[in-house]
Structures are given as C-alpha cells and as structure tokens.
Amino acid sequence: MTQKLYAPEQVAEYLGVTLHKVATLLRSKQLGCVHIGQTKRVTEVHIDEYLKLAASRPPRKRRPRPQIPTDLSPVWKQLFDAALRNQPLLAAFMTHAALLRIDTQTRTAFITAATAETAAVLMAEPNRYALQRGLKTSFKRPLKINVTCS
Numbered sequence: 608m609t610q611k612l613y614a615p616e617q618v619a620e621y622l623g624v625t626l627h628k629v630a631t632l633l634r635s636k637q638l639g640c641v642h643i644g645q646t647k648r649v650t651e652v653h654i655d656e657y658l659k660l661a662a663s664r665p666p667r668k669r670r671p672r673p674q675i676p677t678d679l680s681p682v683w684k685q686l687f688d689a690a691l692r693n694q695p696l697l698a699a700f701m702t703h704a705a706l707l708r709i710d711t712q713t714r715t716a717f718i719t720a721a722t723a724e725t726a727a728v729l730m731a732e733p734n735r736y737a738l739q740r741g742l743k744t745s746f747k748r749p750l751k752i753n754v755t756c757s
Contacts, residue, residue, distance in 0.1 A: 610652065611651060612643075613649045613650070614648065614649075615630060615633065615647060618649045621654070633647055633649075637657060637660070638654075638657045639652075639656060640653060670747075672711070673746050673747050673748070675746070679706045679707070680706075682706060682742075683701075683705060683706040685745065686701070686706075686738060686741040686742070689741050690737065690741075694734070696728075697729075697734045700720075700725045700728040700729060700734075701729070703721040704719060704720040704721065704726075704729060704754070705719055706718055707719050709750065713751070714748065714749065714750050714751060715750060715751045716738075716751070716752055716753065717753045718738075718752060718753065718754045718755070719754075719755050719756075719757045720755070720756050720757065721756075721757060723756045725756075726754045726755065729752075729754045735752050738752055739751075
C-alpha cells in the first residue's frame with residue numbers, strides 16, 4: 608500500500624492556508640504527519656482526518672467590540688477618580704488634561720495636556736501604565752496612549 612506524501616508547503620497550498628498555519632497544526636498534533644528522518648510529510652489520510660475534525664468543530668464566537676461613547680468625559684472622570692484614590696499626584700496633573708478621542712483602528716487613546724510638564728508626567732512610565740490599565744478596564748481591550756501638548 609503506497610500513499611502519496613505531501614510536504615508542508617504542498618499541504619498549505621492545498622488547504623489554502625499559510626505555511627506557518629500548517630506548522631502550527633503539525634506542532635499541536637491537529638494535523639497528523641509521518642516523520643522521515645528530520646522531515647515531516649503528510650498523507651491524504653491525515654488531511655482527510657483534519658478536514659473532518661475541522662468540519663465538526665463549531666465556529667468560534669467572537670466577542671463584540673465595546674462601543675466607544677461619543678462623550679468621553681465620563682471615562683476621563685472615572686480614570687481621574689481611580690487616580691485620585693491610588694495616585695493623587697497623577698490626579699493633580701490629570702486636571703490639566705483631557706481625553707480627546709479613541710481611534711478604534713489603531714487602538715490609541717489621544718489625550719491633550721495643557722502644558723508640556725503635564726504631558727511629561729502623564730507619559731512617565733508608571734503613570735502611562737496606570738492610564739492604560741484604567742482604559743483597559745473601561746473598554747475591555749488594551750489601548751496605546753498618545754499625549755500631546757495643546
């Protein structure tokens with residue numbers, strides 16, 4: 608009984624996925640293979656088993672993206688209150704700044720500061736991380752911070 612053996616590149620082309628995806632499937636043993644020396648080869652039986660398994664799996668459910676409110680002042684107020692409890696120095700500088708907008712494509716929060724000193728304090732490492740953690744709890748996803756001086 609002879610079976611045709613396929614290289615991972617051929618399997619990727621046949622399945623219409625990337626070579627990286629085939630390597631991941633082989634590593635996780637979702638796609639079986641035969642070892643010939645140092646190389647891995649996939650048979651038609653392995654491909655059929657994988658396709659049957661993939662067809663029987665329910666589709667992954669995606670979480671909906673949180674809605675970005677048009678008025679961001681309550682979000683900034685919530686961040687300010689959290690900073691007031693945990694980091695009073697940061698809260699003092701937050702009074703001279705405002706959350707302008709959130710870009711969902713680049714996942715960036717744009718903050719404007721009244722002075723360069725305020726911008727520098729907000730961008731200092733522990734303060735920036737505190738703002739990022741606060742925004743993550745509000746929007747359920749990590750956001751980058753972009754502080755500008757007006």
